[in-house]
Amino acid sequence: MxxxxxxxxxxxxxxxxxxxxxxxxxxxxxxxxxxxxxxxxxxxxxxxxxxxxxxxxxxxxxxxxxxxxxxxxxxxxxxxxxxxxxxxxxxxxxxxxxxxxxxxxxxxxxxxxxxxxxxxxxxxxxxxxxxxxxxxxxxxxxVRTICHCGRKATMNLRRSETGETVREGAQIGVEKSAYVPLCRKHFHEALEEEGPELQLRAGSGAASSDKPVAV
Known part of the structure; x- marks a missing residue:
């Protein structure tokens, strides 16, 4: 079958x-x-x-x-x-x-x-x-990919064009955004508080898009 x-x-x-x-x-x-x-x-x-x-x-x-x-x-x-x-x-x-x-x-x-x-x-x-x-x-x-800490990334963080973490909004984003794969720990930390170290890493490792992307 x-x-x-x-x-x-x-x-x-x-x-x-x-x-x-x-x-x-x-x-x-x-x-x-x-x-x-x-x-x-x-x-x-x-x-x-x-x-x-x-x-x-x-x-x-x-x-x-x-x-x-x-x-x-x-x-x-x-x-x-x-x-x-x-x-x-x-x-x-x-x-x-x-x-x-x-x-x-x-x-x-x-x-x-x-x-x-x-x-x-x-x-x-x-x-x-x-x-x-x-x-x-x-x-x-x-398919495994990794967080900036080296752990397996299982979550998807959305960032705005200005680098801010997006916490609310439509599931399908049409704005210019960046998407960062993170482990669960750092995903929740990013949602709770914007940290300069994470901001720097996200800027260097994120995938940017101006197409509709769902993450």
Missing amino acids: SKLYFTYSAMNAGKSAILLQAAHNYGERGMAVMLWTSSHHAAAGADTGEIRSRIGLFAPARLFRAGLDLFAAVQARLARGPLGAVFVDEAQFLTREQVRQLARVADDLGIPVLCYGLRTDFKGALFEGAAELMALADDLRE
């Missing part, structure tokens, strides 16, 4: 690069794949986007939005030929129903589904898609 996989981590761990390498491996063996990513990072009204890693790897991908039936979309694609696997980047943005649809792709269509995304947002709360994947996935895999 094919499986539903969820590979998760904090920001800047290289999830997209791992996805693209895995998809490339399928292609090298002559197996077609279907790539999906969230519409949150695409122009309004676009049907296709791209998955891009921080090290420069990229590939075109279809876009998913709330309300799209992913099972039906994969089933329609199968009419044109077999698929070796389905890959989903930014899987935290999936709805609960879409995760269940992907589980059906694995169970009913016999196609492995490999999802990659964040587990928690900048407040430390589970994303809807991540929560459902944690519940339904056959295989959970964590």
Whole structure:
């Protein structure tokens, strides 16, 4: 039986690069794949986007939005030929129903589904898609990245363009922000008090973005 996989981590761990390498491996063996990513990072009204890693790897991908039936979309694609696997980047943005649809792709269509995304947002709360994947996935895999202290980073801190810790606001940020992977201890310390040492480290190790990013 094919499986539903969820590979998760904090920001800047290289999830997209791992996805693209895995998809490339399928292609090298002559197996077609279907790539999906969230519409949150695409122009309004676009049907296709791209998955891009921080090290420069990229590939075109279809876009998913709330309300799209992913099972039906994969089933329609199968009419044109077999698929070796389905890959989903930014899987935290999936709805609960879409995760269940992907589980059906694995169970009913016999196609492995490999999802990659964040587990928690900048407040430390589970994303809807991540929560459902944690519940339904056959295989959970964590990609490790580290906090500035050397511990495993499991949390995502959001900083404003001026370097201030963002504690409130929408789960999906559209403002220019920086995102810092931290261990739980330093995440809570940053939320409680702005420290100059953390401020300096965050400025040198953060990933900046002016696109919608959910952390």
